[in-house]
Amino acid sequence: xxxxxxxxxxxxxxxxxxxxxxxxxxxxxxxxxxxxxxxxxxxxxxxxxxxxxxxxxxxxxxxxxxxxxxxxxxxxxxxxxxxxxxxxxxxxxxxxxxxxxxxxxxxxxxxxxxxxxxxxxxxxxxxxxxxxxxxxxxxxxxxxxxxxxxxxxxxxxxxxxxxxxxxxxxxxxxxxxxxxxxxxxxxxxxxxxxxxxxxxxxxxxxxxxxxxxxxxxxxxxxxxxxxxxxxxxxxxxx
Amino acid sequence: xxxxxxxxxxxxxxxxxxxxxxxxxxxxxxxxxxxxxxxxxxxxxxxxxxxxxxxxxxxxxxxxxxxxxxxxxxxxxxxxxxxxxxxxxxxxxxxxxxxxxxxxxxxxxxxxxxxxxxxxxxxxxxxxxxxxxxxxxxxxxxxxxxxxxxxxxxxxxxxxxxxxxxxxxxxxxxxxxxxxxxxxxxxxxxxxxxxxxxxxxxxxxxxxxxxxxxxxxxxxxxxxxxxxxxxxxxxxxxxxxxxxxxxxxxxxxxxxxxxxxxxxxxxxxxxxxxxxxxxxxxxxxxxxxxxxxxxx
Numbered sequence: 039x040x041x042x043x044x045x046x047x048x049x050x051x052x053x054x055x056x057x058x059x060x061x062x063x064x065x066x067x068x069x070x071x072x073x074x075x076x077x078x079x080x081x082x083x084x085x086x087x088x089x090x091x092x093x094x095x096x097x098x099x100x101x102x103x104x105x106x107x108x109x110x111x112x113x114x115x116x117x118x119x120x121x122x123x124x125x126x127x128x129x130x131x132x133x134x135x136x137x138x139x140x141x142x143x144x145x146x147x148x149x150x151x152x153x154x155x156x157x158x159x160x161x162x163x164x165x166x167x168x169x170x171x172x173x174x175x176x177x178x179x180x181x182x183x184x185x186x187x188x189x190x191x192x193x194x195x196x197x198x199x200x201x202x203x204x205x206x207x208x209x210x211x212x213x214x215x216x217x218x219x220x221x222x223x224x225x226x227x228x229x230x231x232x233x234x235x236x237x238x239x240x241x242x243x244x245x246x247x248x249x250x251x252x253x254x255x256x257x258x259x260x261x262x263x264x265x266x267x268x269x270x271x272x273x274x275x276x
Numbered sequence: 277x278x279x280x281x282x283x284x285x286x287x288x289x290x291x292x293x294x295x296x297x298x299x300x301x302x303x304x305x306x307x308x309x310x311x312x313x314x315x316x317x318x319x320x321x322x323x324x325x326x327x328x329x330x331x332x333x334x335x336x337x338x339x340x341x342x343x344x345x346x347x348x349x350x351x352x353x354x355x356x357x358x359x360x361x362x363x364x365x366x367x368x369x370x371x372x373x374x375x376x377x378x379x380x381x382x383x384x385x386x387x388x389x390x391x392x393x394x395x396x397x398x399x400x401x402x403x404x405x406x407x408x409x410x411x412x413x414x415x416x417x418x419x420x421x422x423x424x425x426x427x428x429x430x431x432x433x434x435x436x437x438x439x440x441x442x443x444x445x446x447x448x449x450x451x452x453x454x455x456x457x458x459x460x461x462x463x464x465x466x467x468x469x470x471x472x473x474x475x476x477x478x479x480x481x482x483x484x485x486x487x488x489x490x491x492x493x494x495x496x497x498x499x500x501x502x503x504x505x506x507x508x509x510x511x512x513x514x515x516x517x518x519x520x521x522x523x524x525x526x527x528x529x530x531x532x533x534x535x536x537x538x539x540x541x542x543x544x545x546x547x548x549x550x551x552x553x554x555x556x557x558x559x560x561x562x563x564x565x566x567x568x569x570x571x572x
Contacts, residue, residue: 051366090457111460120458128451131444138441139448143460187459 039099040066040226041087041118041195046096048086055094056082062245062255064195069217069227071258073234073267074247080230081123083247084197087228088120089113100195114143119193123200123230126184129173133164133183136172140187150190157186161216178209185216189225196220198229202236214240238262282412284534285527290419290488291502292526293426297481298503299510299518300433301474307450307513308470309361311369314376316478317500318383323349323479324486324495325391328398346479353475357467365467380497387493398486418487425484429477430519437515446470450513498544502526505547509554511561520562525550 041064049055056079064070072080085091087098089110098106100116108116128136137157141150158165161182167175172183181201188196201217202210210233218240221227231237238244238258246254246267254267261267298320305313326348330341360379364371405414437443449456449466457463485499506525510517529546532538538546554561 088458109460110457111462114460122455122458125452126455126458128448128455130451131447135444135448139444139456139461140459142445142448 039063040068040101041228042097042099043083043087044097044099046083046086046098047094048082048091048096049094050082050091052092056091057086060096060247064226064228066194066226067221067224068243069221069229069241071229071231071234071237071241071244072247073231073237073244073261078247080247081199084120084199084228084230087113087118087197111143114191117191117194118197119188119191119195120197121181121184121188121199121201123203127172127175127180127187130171132169132171133175134168136183136187137164137190140190144191153190153192157189160189160219161186176209177205178212181205181209181213182216185213185220189220193225196225196227198227198231200230200232202231202233210236234267235262279412280534281531282409283414284530286413286415286419287534288527288530289523290422290526291530292523293423294481294485294488295499295502295506295526296430296519296522297426297477297484298499299506299522300430300515301478302500302503303507303510303513303515303518304446304470305474306507308446308466309365309372311372311376312504312507312512313474314373314500315356315379315383316376316474316503317496317498318380318387319349319353319475319478319496320482320485320499321387321491321493321496322352322383323482324398324491325387325396325482326479327483327486328396328491332397332399342480342483345483346476349479349482350472350476353471353478354468356475357471361471362464362467365463384493384496391491391493393493395490395492397490398483416487418484422484422487425480429480433473433477434515442469501544502529502547505551508551509562511563514561514563517561517563 043060043062046057046060047055048057060079060083062070062072072083074080082091086093089108093107096106097104100118103116105113105116128139131139134154137154138150141153144150158168163179164183164186167179172180175183198217201213205213214236217227217229229237229241238261241258243256244258244261246261254261254264298316302313302316305316323345326345327341330336330344331338336344356379360375361372364375403417405416406420407413408415408420437447445461446466446469449461449463453463481499485495489495502525503522506521507518509521509524510519525547528550529543532546533540533543
């Protein structure tokens with residue numbers, strides 16, 4: 039097991055608890071998707087792992103290490119990276135500067151340069167626009183840049199918050215294809231997705247988060263067939 | 277070009293350079309912290325008074341006196357950030373704004389208590405003016421140094437923001453604070469940097485200003501009003517906009533008053549007139565949405 043969340047309780051600042059007793063696991067090289075209705079706290083799960091919310095109870099174990107309550111920079115250095123939902127790049131910086139800033143917590147310049155080369159090879163569109171400001175990129179290009187920034191950290195675990203949001207179907211497909219390629223290179227992926235059907239298709243397992251708790255979990259194929267999930271989240275009629 | 281016009285342009289450039297030093301701090305602080313720092317002008321004034329104490333009262337040479345005054349103001353800038361602005365960093369931007377107005381008034385009172393309401397001068401020595409550009413323009417040594425240092429600082433700041441890792445980090449935080457956090461960037465540190473840099477440049481502007489005119493408790497208000505106008509003129513948060521706005525205001529003021537278009541009593545109204553005209557014609561500022569801005 040590469041990441042384990044045990045009985046997580048969390049909220050924002052002094053606000054109420056958003057998550058009550060959330061549990062899940064991520065194995066090495068796995069793609070796991072968390073689905074659930076709006077406001078179920080899906081994004082909050084990712085932010086909590088990343089130390090951005092207020093953790094009130096529970097444990098987060100990465101590999102054999104307890105990372106509960108660590109600072110974001112320490113969590114990054116333990117090998118976890120996150121791509122936020124929506125505005126997930128620095129619009130006023132160039133594409134290349136964005137990638138440099140992705141590796142902000144890394145000190146080794148040679149390593150950063152090498153990594154950047156790899157990213158440009160992996161996302162040729164980023165190389166093409168390396169000197170352009172991120173603000174002028176299209177939605178899909180921006181999502182590729184956001185993925186590239188996170189990959190600058192060579193993470194063991196990559197967390198993606200709604201990677202397909204706002205993208206046209208064809209572009210969405212490209213993003214999902216890249217996500218599969220990233221997994222093939224040995225990164226485990228934990229994803230939160232509105233587009234549950236599409237996300238579950240490329241996932242190994244899924245969790246359904248309802249009313250701030252785990253409601254259902256299982257192999258992605260089973261969830262896709264589950265009539266209740268189908269009705270609630272996949273837009274299928276009874 | 278007549279000698280009068282040349283002289284007025286020179287004077288306008290000097291004023292513009294000083295406004296720019298103040299405006300850059302304001303625009304940087306806005307970019308990172310998201311509010312207009314109303315006490316920034318008092319940093320300018322305190323810088324000038326500080327220099328006066330070390331140079332005139334304690335007899336230090338100019339360069340060490342400048343060094344110590346700038347250093348003290350950087351420390352004061354960091355103290356203001358730590359104890360007045362950082363605690364409210366996550367709050368509505370109206371809160372630090374109001375705090376900064378309070379600080380402005382408080383710091384003016386401190387100047388009054390220590391130095392009194394009377395006009396003071398920064399140095400008893402008068403420096404002879406030098407003719408430059410083929411005898412067309414009379415300039416004081418401090419004006420020449422002010423312009424040269426302002427230009428060096430502006431270019432330096434630009435290169436620092438563009439090329440250095442810390443500069444990129446500051447622009448990144450200004451560009452999208454949430455993403456910055458996700459990549460492990462410390463937001464408090466960016467506040468420290470920006471308040472330190474801003475205070476240092478403001479103090480230097482204050483010292484140059486002290487050579488140009490007298491010291492009085494409200495000198496910070498006068499220069500910061502022009503700097504605010506410059507920042508808004510150029511588009512709030514934009515570095516290039518602040519610099520160009522500053523020179524526009526300096527030059528307009530010098531030319532309109534010097535040519536007798538406007539009586540000198542109206543000098544301080546000029547930035548407002550430019551500003552109101554600008555807001556009517558192009559509310560996004562000269563460089564809004566066109567050039568890179570620190571904050572979108």
